[in-house]
Amino acid sequence: MLTGLFNYWIVIILMMAGLYIVMSSGHLVKKIIGLNIFQTSVFIFFISMGNVAGGTAPILKDGFNVFSNPLPHVLILTAIVVGVATTALGLAISVRVYEAYGTVEEDEITAKDRDNRHRETSVSTVTQGAATEDVQEIQS
Amino acid sequence: MLVATVFAIVKLDHLMSAVMLMGFFSLLSSGIFMTLDAVDVAFTEAAVGAGASTIFILAALAIVGRTSKKKRPEKTFAPLIIVTCIGAILVYATLDMPYFGAPDAPVHTHVAPRYLLESGEEVGPPNIVTSVLASYRGYDTFGEAGVVFTAFIGVLLLLGAGTRKSGIERSAPPNVNVESMRQTVVLREVADLLIAPVLIFSLYVQWHGDFGPGGGFQAGVIFASAIILYALIYGIVPAQKVLPPRKLAYFPAIGLLLYAIVGVIAMLKGGNFLDYGALMADPHDGQHYGILAIELGIGITVAAVMINIFFSLSERSL
Known part of the structure; x- marks a missing residue:
C-alpha cells in the first residue's frame, strides 16, 4: 500500500x-x-x-x-x-x-478600501442631503 | 526533495529566492514527468515552468517589491488547521484509488486503448500525444489556444501593449537594472552562443512534433524564451526594434485564425470542423498536413503571447 x-x-x-x-x-x-x-x-x-x-x-x-x-x-x-x-x-x-x-499586501489594501468607503459614504450622504433639499426647493 | 523545496517556499518571506525555488521546483517536477514516461509534458514543464513563468513572476516582482511582510500568528494557525483537515480527507480518499502503475485502472480502460491501438492507423503520427492533442481532441486544443489568447487580451488591456507610451513612467528600482547585464561578458557571450541554436531548436520542435516529443506549445515557448533571453541581455529596446509590440500583438490572433481556418476548410470540403481527413484525397495526407498547420497556428499564438506578456510586464517596471 x-x-x-x-x-x-x-x-x-x-x-x-x-x-x-x-x-x-x-x-x-x-x-x-x-x-x-x-x-x-x-x-x-x-x-x-x-x-x-x-x-x-x-x-x-x-x-x-x-x-x-x-x-x-x-x-x-x-x-x-x-x-x-x-x-x-x-x-x-x-x-x-x-x-x-x-501595495500588494492584502490587509493594507483592505484598510485602504475601508478608508475610501468611509470617505465615499460620507460624501454621498452629503450629496443626497443636498439633492433632497433641491427637491424640496422645487416643490415649494 | 520536491517537498523540501515547497516547504522552503512556504517559509521564505524574501520573494526573490522564493521565485528562484519555484523555478527549481518546476525543473524537479519536469524530471518527475520524465520518469513517469510523460516526455511531452516534461518538455513543456521545463520550458514553461522553469523558463517563462519564473521570468514573468520576476518581472512582476521588480514592480511590486520583493519582500512580503511577516505573517501575523493568527494568519498562520487557522490555515494550518484547515490544510491539515483537507489533507487528511484527501489521504483517506486515496485509499480507494487504484495503485500507482496498475494497468487495469479505470483511467486506462476508457478511450485510451483506442488512442494507443488505432491512432497509428487513423491519424498517422507515431507520437500518440500529438495525434490525441491535434486530432482526436482538436476542439479541446482549439479551446485551450483560445484561453491563452483571451489571457493575452486581458494582460494587454490591463498593462498596455508593451509600448513605452502606454502606462505610467517609473524609475527603475535599484539592482534590477536590466541594461547592465550587457556589460557582463560571460552572460553576453553565452547568450550570443545560445540564442540562435535555441531559435533553430524551437523550429525543430515545431516541425518534429509528429515523430518525437514536441509540438506547437513547446516550440512557441522555446522560441519566446530565446527572444526573452535576448531582451534580458541587450535590453528591451533593441528586442522591440526586432519585434515591434504593436505588430506582434496581431500574431496571437493570426495563429488562432490559422487553426480555425483549417477547421473551416475541412468543413467546406465536406467533413466535420477540424476533421483533417477531409482536407485531401488521402485521409492520411489530410491528417498530416492538418496537424502540421494547426501546430503552426498554436506555435505562433503561444510564442507571440509569451513575448508580448513579457514586454508588457517589463515595460511597466522601467
Missing part, C-alpha cells in the same frame, strides 16, 4: 502546501506562487494516474507494446501553457493593484 499510493500522498502534501501559501500569505504575488505549486501538484497527480507499470513514453515504435496513457499527457500539456497564461494575467492584475494602491 505504501508504494502503491506514495505518489498520491506526495501530491497531497504539495497541494496542501500550495493551499497553505494561498491562505496564509497576504502578498498577492506569493499567493500566485502558491497557486502555481497547487497547479503543478495536480499535474503530477494526473501524470501519476496515467502511468502504467513497465510502460514507455507513448510514441509508436516497433518493439514497444506497453505505453503510458497519452490522454492525461495531452490534458496536462495544454494545462501547463494555459496555466502560465493565467499566471501572467494574475500578475498583470496584481501589478495594476500595486499601481492603484501602492
Whole structure:
C-alpha cells in the first residue's frame, strides 16, 4: 500500500502546501506562487494516474507494446501553457493593484478600501442631503 | 526533495529566492514527468515552468517589491488547521484509488486503448500525444489556444501593449537594472552562443512534433524564451526594434485564425470542423498536413503571447 499510493500522498502534501501559501500569505504575488505549486501538484497527480507499470513514453515504435496513457499527457500539456497564461494575467492584475494602491499586501489594501468607503459614504450622504433639499426647493 | 523545496517556499518571506525555488521546483517536477514516461509534458514543464513563468513572476516582482511582510500568528494557525483537515480527507480518499502503475485502472480502460491501438492507423503520427492533442481532441486544443489568447487580451488591456507610451513612467528600482547585464561578458557571450541554436531548436520542435516529443506549445515557448533571453541581455529596446509590440500583438490572433481556418476548410470540403481527413484525397495526407498547420497556428499564438506578456510586464517596471 505504501508504494502503491506514495505518489498520491506526495501530491497531497504539495497541494496542501500550495493551499497553505494561498491562505496564509497576504502578498498577492506569493499567493500566485502558491497557486502555481497547487497547479503543478495536480499535474503530477494526473501524470501519476496515467502511468502504467513497465510502460514507455507513448510514441509508436516497433518493439514497444506497453505505453503510458497519452490522454492525461495531452490534458496536462495544454494545462501547463494555459496555466502560465493565467499566471501572467494574475500578475498583470496584481501589478495594476500595486499601481492603484501602492501595495500588494492584502490587509493594507483592505484598510485602504475601508478608508475610501468611509470617505465615499460620507460624501454621498452629503450629496443626497443636498439633492433632497433641491427637491424640496422645487416643490415649494 | 520536491517537498523540501515547497516547504522552503512556504517559509521564505524574501520573494526573490522564493521565485528562484519555484523555478527549481518546476525543473524537479519536469524530471518527475520524465520518469513517469510523460516526455511531452516534461518538455513543456521545463520550458514553461522553469523558463517563462519564473521570468514573468520576476518581472512582476521588480514592480511590486520583493519582500512580503511577516505573517501575523493568527494568519498562520487557522490555515494550518484547515490544510491539515483537507489533507487528511484527501489521504483517506486515496485509499480507494487504484495503485500507482496498475494497468487495469479505470483511467486506462476508457478511450485510451483506442488512442494507443488505432491512432497509428487513423491519424498517422507515431507520437500518440500529438495525434490525441491535434486530432482526436482538436476542439479541446482549439479551446485551450483560445484561453491563452483571451489571457493575452486581458494582460494587454490591463498593462498596455508593451509600448513605452502606454502606462505610467517609473524609475527603475535599484539592482534590477536590466541594461547592465550587457556589460557582463560571460552572460553576453553565452547568450550570443545560445540564442540562435535555441531559435533553430524551437523550429525543430515545431516541425518534429509528429515523430518525437514536441509540438506547437513547446516550440512557441522555446522560441519566446530565446527572444526573452535576448531582451534580458541587450535590453528591451533593441528586442522591440526586432519585434515591434504593436505588430506582434496581431500574431496571437493570426495563429488562432490559422487553426480555425483549417477547421473551416475541412468543413467546406465536406467533413466535420477540424476533421483533417477531409482536407485531401488521402485521409492520411489530410491528417498530416492538418496537424502540421494547426501546430503552426498554436506555435505562433503561444510564442507571440509569451513575448508580448513579457514586454508588457517589463515595460511597466522601467
